[in-house]
Structure formats: C-alpha cells, structure tokens
Amino acid sequence: MEKHARIYIAGHRGLVGSAIIRRLRQDGYTNLLTATSQELDLRDQAAVRAFFEKERPDYVFLAAAKVGGILANSNFPADFIYQNLMIEANVIESARLAGIEKLLFLGSTCIYPKMAPQPLKEEYLLTAPLEPTNEWYAVAKIAGIKLCQAYQRQYGCKFISVMPTNLYGPEDNFDLESSHVMPALIRKFHQARQQGEPTVTVWGTGKPLREFLHVDDCADACLFLMEHYEGEEIVNIGVGSDLTIAELAELVKQAVGFEGEIVFDTSKPDGTPRKLVDVSRINALGWRAIIPIEEGIASTYRWFLENKA
Numbered sequence: 001m002e003k004h005a006r007i008y009i010a011g012h013r014g015l016v017g018s019a020i021i022r023r024l025r026q027d028g029y030t031n032l033l034t035a036t037s038q039e040l041d042l043r044d045q046a047a048v049r050a051f052f053e054k055e056r057p058d059y060v061f062l063a064a065a066k067v068g069g070i071l072a073n074s075n076f077p078a079d080f081i082y083q084n085l086m087i088e089a090n091v092i093e094s095a096r097l098a099g100i101e102k103l104l105f106l107g108s109t110c111i112y113p114k115m116a117p118q119p120l121k122e123e124y125l126l127t128a129p130l131e132p133t134n135e136w137y138a139v140a141k142i143a144g145i146k147l148c149q150a151y152q153r154q155y156g157c158k159f160i161s162v163m164p165t166n167l168y169g170p171e172d173n174f175d176l177e178s179s180h181v182m183p184a185l186i187r188k189f190h191q192a193r194q195q196g197e198p199t200v201t202v203w204g205t206g207k208p209l210r211e212f213l214h215v216d217d218c219a220d221a222c223l224f225l226m227e228h229y230e231g232e233e234i235v236n237i238g239v240g241s242d243l244t245i246a247e248l249a250e251l252v253k254q255a256v257g258f259e260g261e262i263v264f265d266t267s268k269p270d271g272t273p274r275k276l277v278d279v280s281r282i283n284a285l286g287w288r289a290i291i292p293i294e295e296g297i298a299s300t301y302r303w304f305l306e307n308k309a
C-alpha cells in the first residue's frame with residue numbers, strides 16, 4: 001500500500017476498525033476514508049454502490065459488522081444474520097464494481113465447528129456443525145468468506161479473509177451485561193478497588209482456557225496480510241497460547257491493584273472449555289503477535305481510566 005493510497009475502513013468506530021485506523025495513521029497513511037452508519041448505511045445496496053463510485057477507494061478493510069455476545073445473538077438472530085449478510089454482500093460487490101486493488105474481510109473464530117479439535121486449524125471450516133448459540137452470526141461470516149473466495153475465482157479480485165481470535169483493547173465494550181471477559185474483569189476489579197470491596201466475583205469455575213490477542217496486534221496482522229497475502233484460504237490471527245480464566249483474573253487484579261479476594265460463581269456458565277487458534281499459517285508467512293498480555297492489560301486499563309471510568 002502506497003502512503004497516499006485511498007484506504008476505506010468500514011466499521012472504523014469498532015474495536016478492530018479503530019485499531020486499524022490508529023495503526024494506519026501512525027504509519028503515515030494520509031488518505032483514509034471513513035463513514036459513520038448515519039452517513040452510510042452499509043445494509044443499503046444503492047447507497048453502498050454510490051459511495052464506492054464516488055469515493056473510489058484503492059484498499060478496503062471490511063471491519064463493519066453487527067456484533068454481540070451470547071444473549072444478543074439469541075434475542076436477535078434475524079438481525080445478526082440479515083445485517084451481516086447485507087453488509088458483506090454490498091461492500092464486496094461494490095468493491096468489485098469499483099475495481100478496487102484489494103479487500104480484507106474480518107471474520108471470527110466462531111466460524112469453526114463447535115466440536116473441532118484444538119488448536120483450531122483453518123481447514124476445519126465447514127467440517128462439522130456450528131455452536132448453535134451464535135450460528136446466525138457464524139453463518140453470515142462464513143458467507144463473507146465464501147464471497148471473497150468466489151470473487152477471487154470468478155473475477156480475480158484480491159479479496160482475502162482473516163479470522164482473529166478473542167480480541168481486547170481500547171474501544172472495547174465494558175458493559176458488564178454484554179461484554180466479554182477481559183473488559184468485564186477490568187471494570188469489576190476497578191470498581192471493587194474504588195469502593196473498597198473485599199471480593200470480586202468471576203463467573204464460572206475459572207478453569208476454561210482462552211486466548212487473548214491485543215487489538216493493536218490484530219491491526220498489525222491485518223496490515224501485514226494486506227501487504228503480503230493474496231491466497232484464497234482463510235488465515236487465523238492469534239497468539240498461539242492460552243491461559244485459564246483464573247490466571248487472567250489474577251493478572252487483571254494485579255494490573256488494577258486490587259488487594260481483596262477472587263471468588264468464583266459456579267452458578268454462571270463456563271462456556272466452551274477451550275478456544276485457541278492454530279497460528280502456523282500466519283507464522284509461516286512471517287508474522288507473530290508481540291504484545292505481552294500483562295502489557296496489553298495495563299494499557300487497556302489506562303485507556304479505560306481515561307475514557308470509561
């Protein structure tokens with residue numbers, strides 16, 4: 001990507017989109033294109049086509065999506081499948097019509113089968129049934145992958161798909177009802193320290209294993225793949241190692257400076273026992289994650305203090 005290339009970041013206010021923007025600015029890219037959902041409704045085919053015809057981007061990072069946790073997925077299945085299908089189909093077809101140089105589509109590791117062996121290899125896609133709680137979202141994301149592959153085959157478009165593992169960092173959702181574990185624990189330990197509470201309650205047994213990738217590492221991987229990868233096959237983005245929720249809670253406790261006890265509420269679900277991606281493919285291409293989790297938690301906590309506390 002030349003420094004003056006016109007780069008459209010769809011979903012620039014989200015966790016991943018905002019990290020990609022920060023990184024592009026830092027690297028001296030000057031011609032960044034964004035549109036809020038008020039300015040451009042990505043579900044509206046005519047509007048998306050008109051936007052691409054007028055703006056003529058060279059590169060597209062497709063990080064826009066309807067996202068949410070387990071509860072949101074089960075309450076609004078139609079929103080999750082419909083909105084994501086429309087966003088992907090409209091952006092991908094408009095990108096082809098506008099003759100853009102290259103597009104990177106952000107997927108998710110929930111596209112892998114529920115019972116797939118760990119670590120999750122890219123070739124496990126579509127080998128067995130999905131986790132039913134988020135299959136609406138997963139089916140839409142799989143359709144996005146297939147769109148990119150089909151457009152590569154039929155039109156020779158350079159449209160690639162990447163699957164990041166669990167992400168955390170600035171601009172995450174810190175709402176205790178709907179957030180993932182990392183931002184939830186940051187908020188819980190922070191509040192407990194402030195209010196002088198003796199304990200913090202962590203859901204489940206603390207035994208499940210999760211992998212956590214800082215979103216700045218994810219943005220770094222996205223730029224790297226935009227520059228160096230043109231294959232049809234999907235590429236996982238992850239750290240390649242995991243830790244237990246109990247270990248994570250201990251790290252967040254230290255970062256926040258909470259001095260009380262951690263208690264586990266085993267009436268809350270553990271979810272899947274382990275979720276770890278295989279990163280051999282991206283490592284072989286020459287990329288690996290570099291932000292240590294301790295550092296990532298500390299900087300995310302600083303961001304939380306400045307923006308959400």
Ligand code: GDP
Nearest residue numbers: 179180181184202203204208245269270271272
């Ligand atoms: P998952 O990776 O899709 O299971 O989603 P989460 O990030 O929401 O949960 C990961 C694990 O963290 C599960 O075992 C949760 O039970 C556990 N957990 C512990 N405390 C919390 C919390 O306060 N919020 C959330 N969301 N998960 C928590």
